[in-house]
Structure formats: structure tokens, C-alpha cells
Amino acid sequence: DTGVSQNPRHKITKRGQNVTFRCDPISEHNRLYWYRQTLGQGPEFLTYFQNEAQLEKSRLLSDRFSAERPKGSFSTLEIQRTEQGDSAMYLCASSPLAGTGELFFGEGSRLTVL
Amino acid sequence: QKEVEQNSGPLSVPEGAIASLNCTYSDRGSQSFFWYRQYSGKSPELIMFIYSNGDKEDGRFTAQLNKASQYVSLLIRDSQPSDSATYLCAVLTYGQNFVFGPGTRLSVLP
Numbered sequence: 001d002t003g004v005s006q007n008p009r010h011k012i013t014k015r016g017q018n019v020t021f022r023c024d025p026i027s028e029h030n031r032l033y034w035y036r037q038t039l040g041q042g043p044e045f046l047t048y049f050q051n052e053a054q055l056e057k058s059r060l061l062s063d064r065f066s067a068e069r070p071k072g073s074f075s076t077l078e079i080q081r082t083e084q085g086d087s088a089m090y091l092c093a094s095s096p097l098a099g100t101g102e103l104f105f106g107e108g109s110r111l112t113v114l
Numbered sequence: 115q116k117e118v119e120q121n122s123g124p125l126s127v128p129e130g131a132i133a134s135l136n137c138t139y140s141d142r143g144s145q146s147f148f149w150y151r152q153y154s155g156k157s158p159e160l161i162m163f164i165y166s167n168g169d170k171e172d173g174r175f176t177a178q179l180n181k182a183s184q185y186v187s188l189l190i191r192d193s194q195p196s197d198s199a200t201y202l203c204a205v206l207t208y209g210q211n212f213v214f215g216p217g218t219r220l221s222v223l224p
Contacts (some may be wrong), residue, residue: 091157
């Protein structure tokens with residue numbers, strides 16, 4: 001069990017470009033969550049999946065953000081037409097369907113939009 | 115709007131003292147409550163979770179939950195410099211979504 005893996009770890013892009021992040025959860029974890037965190041703030045919920053179904057998406061999330069989890073394994077988070085305000089750490093976490101409810105976080109993908 | 119609130123700190127305590135961290139939440143349907151520790155530049159890691167009213171102890175850590183007051187706290191006894199971090203309160207809502215507070219930055223002074 002290698003834990004939750006996120007790629008790329010760092011991404012620098014120019015405003016207006018599209019970026020995609022990938023998350024590989026701990027195998028057998030049914031639930032997968034995406035959060036965004038800026039300096040000095042707690043993680044802000046973006047969306048979560050149970051298996052391949054996207055069960056909830058933050059109402060605060062722009063239509064420029066989309067996430068998928070095909071086949072209920074890895075997930076991708078795409079941000080289209082990036083803006084400087086999108087600069088943040090994007091955290092992925094997974095958890096099993098049964099258990100304490102603990103979230104297991106990846107190392108995060110840091111996005112810088114110039 | 116489901117909200118979780120914490121004092122942002124920084125909270126400074128001397129080594130060996132008790133650090134007390136507080137959290138309030140707005141959604142009465144919340145089921146489970148978690149405390150995560152986050153070191154600078156790292157991802158959050160679970161410290162404790164609590165489901166029922168009352169106290170739950172794990173080593174130097176004690177979580178306290180009062181659902182009537184919608185209040186959760188974390189006590190850290192015999193604080194060590196290695197406890198210096200940001201402590202995040204997280205609430206699991208009825209919809210199985212986790213809502214995090216802004217975190218309290220703790221500094222334990224040697």
C-alpha cells in the first residue's frame with residue numbers, strides 16, 4: 001500500500017491555460033475527495049466520488065472545474081481557462097466505505113497561475 | 115451553508131503546558147468529528163476522531179464533544195515543540211462530505 005499519489009506535484013501555468021491533476025487513491029478505497037487549500041486556510045471541499053459516481057460538487061465551484069473518476073479507480077481534476085485565483089494546493093484524499101471515516105491525504109498538487 | 119469555525123491563532127503555549135483548541139460547527143446533522151494536524155508544507159494527518167458526546171482520550175490527546183452546544187475541542191497535554199503545527203477541525207456531514215475549519219496554528223515554545 002503506497003498511499004494516495006498525486007501528480008504532478010507542482011504545476012506552473014499561464015493564465016488561460018488548462019491544467020489537469022491526477023490522483024491515485026489507496027486501492028480498495030471507495031471514496032475519493034478533492035480539496036483546495038490556500039495559505040492560512042483550511043482545505044476547501046471541491047467534490048467527492050463514491051466509486052465512479054460523483055456524489056457531491058461544491059456550489060462554489062466554477063464551471064471551469066471538472067472531475068472524473070472512470071472505473072472508480074484514479075481520478076482527474078481539470079481546470080479550464082485558469083485564473084490567478086486558482087493558484088492553490090489541490091489535495092486529494094481517499095477513504096474506505098466502512099471504517100472510522102478517516103481521510104488519507106496525498107501530498108498535494110501545487111498550482112501556480114502566472 | 116455548513117460552517118466550521120476555529121480561532122486562527124497563533125496559540126502559543128510553553129513546553130509541558132496544556133494546549134486547548136476549540137471548534138464550533140453549524141450543521142446539527144453532523145455525525146462525526148475529526149482533528150487533523152498539518153505541518154507546514156505537508157498534508158493533513160489524523161490525530162483523533164470522536165462520534166459521541168463526552169471525552170475521548172488517546173495518549174496526550176483528549177477530544178471533547180458537546181453536540182447540544184455544537185462544540186468540539188482538543189486538549190494536548192504535556193505539549194512538545196514537535197506539536198507545533200496547524201490543527202484542523204473537520205466535520206463529517208450527513209451527506210458524507212467533510213467540512214474543514216480554517217485551522218488553529220499552535221506554537222509550543224521550548
